[in-house]
């Protein structure tokens with residue numbers, strides 16, 4: 001098993017035939033953040049998960065994303081900002097609802113915020129493509145976490161879109177949150193969810209009359 005970072009120019013395989021990987025993908029499911037506990041990935045495991053997450057298609061190699069890691073006491077500290085903003089926005093809500101906001105980041109031992117950070121590209125990689133690359137980072141991270149033995153879920157919830165929380169997170173005006181990847185140990189196994197009718201989603205292109 002090769003987990004080290006390949007050197008630039010190193011010859012890599014064009015294919016990697018693996019029934020295990022196909023089964024892993026065919027049966028992938030998220031685990032709800034509220035069904036997580038510790039432990040989460042340790043530093044070495046997290047380093048690998050982040051390195052794999054960053055191995056995504058990236059038009060013109062702009063790395064139009066970055067990571068914000070929440071671990072330990074920082075999760076509760078960040079929660080104080082969530083609770084405070086929530087209370088400001090909804091002053092009439094019950095105290096336990098505000099408390100829930102304060103404890104959101106305590107649901108999992110490790111949370112990684114993926115920031116979509118599109119670059120001004122003179123050669124013209126569209127912002128849309130750069131944002132798609134950030135989405136691919138999130139999904140790669142889910143897969144790498146699960147393959148490392150951790151449950152994971154991709155959430156945005158309200159705070160991914162809140163302007164004041166964006167400032168607490170240190171986002172620039174051109175950045176936005178692609179999501180928060182919660183990682184931990186599952187307290188219960190997920191079950192299969194409803195799936196779309198694939199036939200309804202697939203068509204063959206034909207010239208329009």
Ligand SMILES: Cc1cc2nc3c(=O)[nH]c(=O)nc-3n(C[C@H](O)[C@H](O)[C@H](O)COP(=O)(O)O)c2cc1C
Nearest residue numbers: 028029030031153154155156157158178179190193
């Ligand atoms: C960009 C994005 C944001 C999401 N945000 C939320 C969210 O805020 N709350 C939620 O319950 N699920 C959210 N989800 C869905 C879950 O991550 C998950 O995909 C869903 O529960 C279905 O489970 P599955 O991944 O096993 O199919 C989001 C998914 C994506 C792609």
